[in-house]
Every structure is written in C-alpha cells, then in structure tokens.
Amino acid sequence: MNILLTSVGRRSYLVNYFKEALKSLNGKVFAANSIETYALQQADAFTLTPQIYSAEYIDYLINYCKKNKITVLISLFDIDLPILAKNKQRFKDIGVDVIVSDPEVIDICNDKWKTYQFLIQHNIKTPTTYISFSEAVTALQNKELEYPVIIKPRWGMGSIGIYKADNLEELQVLYKKVRNEINGSYLKFESAADADNAILIQECIESDEYGIEVINDLNREYVTTFCKHKIAMRSGETDQAITIENDKLSEVGKSLSKTLRHIAVLDSDCLEKNGDFYVLELNARFGGQYPFSHLAGANIPKQIVDWCTGMKTNQMLTTISANVLCSKDIKPVIIND
Template sequence: MNVKPMNLLFTSSGRRGYLLDYFRSALDGRGEIHAANSDQRASSFLHADKSVVTPLIYDENYIPFLLEYSVANRIKAIIPLFDIDLPILASAKTRFAEVGTTIVVSSPAVAMICNDKLKTDSFLRSNGFNTPASFTSLADTLDALARNLIEFPLVVKPRWGMGSIGVNMAENEGELIVFYEKVRREVQRSYLKYESNVDLEHSVLIQQVLKGHEYGLDVVNDLDGNYVTTFVKKKLAMRAGETDAAITIDSDQLKSLGKKLAGALGHIGNLDVDIFVADDNVSILELNNRFGGGYPFSHLAGADIPQAILAWIRGEQPAPEWLHVRHGVTGTKDLVIRCLSD
C-alpha cells in the first residue's frame, strides 16, 4: 500500500513523550513528529523530530501562530494533549481545515461538557448516568449537609480543573470552609484562572466522595463521532491525580456503559472516563476528551488507537486488532530523568 507521508503536531505536549512515540511507531517512517508547548523545558521535545515554543493558549496570537506553523511544516493533523487546549482548538477547526490540517478534537460544546465539571454533572444526570452530588455554593453545600442529603468526607476542587491541582478532602465543616477559600485562591494563581473567570463566584466544586473501587475507561469514537470500542482498566495506584498502575479487565457492564456514554456525547477520538464501582452501583466521576493518563495501559495490552486515528484521517478503516486489548495485563509507570542541556 502506498501511504502518503503525514506530519503530526502535538500541542501542549508537556511530558507526554510516550504518546509521541506511539504515533511515531504508527507513522512507520512516513512523516514527522512535531511537538509544541509554551514551556521550552517540555520533555516531550526530546521525542519529536521538530519542536516549537508557542504563545500561551489564551494569547491572541496562539491560533495564528499554530496556523502559520502548520502551513510552513505541512502539518496534516494536530493532536492536542491538554484540556485547556481543547475548546480553543475546537473553535478553530474550520480555519485549520482550510489550510489542509485536521484537528483531532470534538466540538466546542463537547469540550466544554468535559472541561466544566458542573456541565459534566448536568450532562451525566440528564442522560441517566450516576454521578456524585456536586455543588458550587458553600451555602448550598452546608444546607445539604444539614438536611443529611450528603455527608463528609467531601472533595473540594476547581470546577475547571485537571490532575490533582487544588484537590482537597474535607472531613468536617471547618475544613470545608477553609478548603473552599483555599481553592478559590489557588485557581487565581494558576492557569486554571482563564476558564474559571467565566464564573469566578462558582469556580469551586464540592463533591460527595465516592466509595468503591476506581476504574478507567478509554471510550473510542471515530472522527465522525461514531462509537467504536471501550477498554476497561482497574486502577491499582494513583499519583498526582493520574493512573500510576492498572490492570486491563473484561467487563460487559462497563463496556456497555462506555457505548451508551459515547452515543450520548458524540465525542471524537479517545474519551478518558473515571468511574467508581461499589457492588452493582456504577458512578461516573470525570470525562476527559483526550488521551488520558490511563491510555498507556490499554496500549501496553495491545490497543493501538494512534494507528486507528491515522487510518481515519486517511479515510481508511483501522485494523480490528488495533481496537482490542488482552485482559489481565498489569502495568505500572516509571520515572525517567531526561537531560535537556549539558
């Protein structure tokens, strides 16, 4: 088969060097890997053929910069790796398509449902999914506690958050009040302030702590938003809000949930889903419409979504073996130190 070369650009590539390696393997020498990040110390740059330091995501020059770079380097597809990037790039898909570049990102509406945890809560409830009780008002939370609708412990975290930034566990009312104000301050001191400024008074989310064991799903749709498959992993360890160790499992219940979720959301590409299971009760905690920290465990077990994405971009169907995992594969992450300069 004569496959045309395809240059790929990964935005906000950060420390996701392994994802660039997955796509490099999928390209099989037919194209270049480009990494873009606002911090020149991004370790992913060491995994790329070419790298570039960009303006900040919310800078007015961010999209024009990426457009110019894409044209100059014949970029066929852009794959964003950071939540904040998603709505910005989603809103610019047409502009990039006009220069021949496909952005592998869902619609702005889907991006906002996933990034805004209050919208996530509303979407899940309206589509019949279980999700923890959530509040953005301290007064409403205290009222719910007084009426025994919820109980401690409660998680206090940014409404537009990611990873473990600003996540606190309140065991009593005193801690709840302190953590609520603490998270508000932390949001304003971090890059979370950009999205949070949309509704600063309601930028803190308070949630009932879920009981049970935590699972992660990779729910995969094609580039037209059609459901393809779901991979299920039981989380064995967490670090900084990300899966650190996991085992792939076979669960008809959770795969069916993934299919239902994919149909309701209509996302593009990979949807990283956090789930808690207690007995037969399944609750969804978060949705991330990108390659999440749990995908490497699916890849380790035989999945190859990078290959599938490249096939879809070419207008082809992916090989069936790319869309399946071996069950019972246990993986753990390692720490590697990279030299940036000498």
C-alpha cells in the same frame, strides 16, 4: 502525512507512538509546547509556542502548520481543546484536520458542573454535586449529603485543588484554600468565565478507582471501551493499572459515546458504589491511562492515522488483552544537550 502534537508536556510516549504509526507513510511527528520538555525532543522537530491563552497562539500554530506541511493536529491538554475546537475551520481552510471534538462537547468535559448536569440528564450515575456552598451546607444539615465531602475546582485538571472535608470547619477552610489555589494557577483562566461559581462540593464515594477509554471514530460512531482497575495514582494521573473485562463499565462507555458524540478518545474516571459505576469526570483527549491500553495491545495513534487516510476501523488496533498489569516509571533526562 505530518502530524503536529500540541501541549505535549511530558508525554514522550505519545510522541513515539505516533512516530511509529507514521513509519509506513514516511511521515513526521512535530511537537509543540510553551516550555521546553524532554517529550519535545523525541519528535522529528519541535517548536516553543506562545501561551495557550495568548492572542498570538492560534496564528502561531497556523503559520507553523503551513511552514511544515502539517496535515493533522492533535492536542494532549485540556486547556488547549476549547481554543482548537473553536478554530477548527481555520485549520481546515489550510488543509489541516484537527482531531478534536465539537466545542459543545469540550465545554461539557472541561466544565465539571456541566459534566454533572449532562450525566444526570442522560441517566448516567455520578456522585451528587453542588455548585452552591450554602446549598451544600443545607444538604449536609438535612442529611441529604454526608461527610466526608470532596471540594474541587469546577474547571480542574490533575490533582490541583482537590480536598476532602470531614466537617463544616474543614469545609469552610478548604473551600477558601481551593479558591486561592485556582487564582494562583492556570485554572484561573477558564474559571474566570464564572469566578463566583468556580468550586464544586461533591459526594465522596469511598471506592477503588476505575478508568475507561471510550473510542469513537472520526464520525463520532462508537467503536469500543477499554476498561481498567487503577492500582495507584500520582498527581491525579494513573500510575499503575490492570486491564480488565467488565460489562457494566463497557455499557457506561457505550452510553457516553452515544450521548456525548465525541471524536477519538474520551478518558473517564469511575468509582463503584453498591455494584454500580459512577462517572467522576470526562476528558476528551488521550489521558494518563492510555499507555496501559497501548501496552495491552491497542494502537489508537495508528488507528487515527488510518482513519485520516480513509481506512476503516481495524479491530486489531482497537482491542486490548485483559489482566495486563502496567506501571509508569520515572526516568531523569538531560534536555539541554
């Protein structure tokens, strides 16, 4: 078995996790990205691809898979997911299994307005959200929504374009700022689908942050939920967290699994209000909190490899220990050696 990880960015740890998972099968891990990174060099081989939104992107990946006898492809980046999901059959036709959820699931996760509508529809608590600026202002005037509020991109990633407004003047200024940041970043591509409604105004819940990873098998059946209390964040990604046991968070995870029917890993951020947990967003991929689950005993890369070879779910690979405190580090490296 050979695995191709696309859009690896700086996730060298995932490259190494998958290399370890393939050892017993004598398989190789190939990595792809549009710019050179250290994570690429950790793979057995790597390639630089066209930009994700390039017309040549999928053809390039298909040809690379053929050339290197790739059998499994996994993406590590949100923007990659909808394109791969739509082209899943093309890869299947050449013998490559793309471990990605259905296009409808990816759309719900990437489009935070659809995320909100989905959560409300399935009675999963989430902060009150508006897509209309005027309706949000009216709600604020009627005390149906209170300051501070969060302004964020509808199709957003990391911490790009997320601000807190404490009054109407700030809301007006920051709303324009978010629009400018969307237009000046890669967020403009997905936002082009509805440019006039590309910004959300959301209830601000002052709370510690929590993270869950909802694990489904490749048949979309629920396996487990990993729960964490986030201690520190950096650029919108978990920087330090402690693993916890929490029945309420686990129930949220199970509800998401049963209603969304995703494949493999669903990464979600949650906030706490009056003893209940509110889902903030959904990411249908390995997220920034996964290393903490891995260090606490899980091995989802190995479980995915096992699933792909017809093996059943292994509880040893899908269980974490509680009270494991983990932190990421910054390591300068040379990449042009």
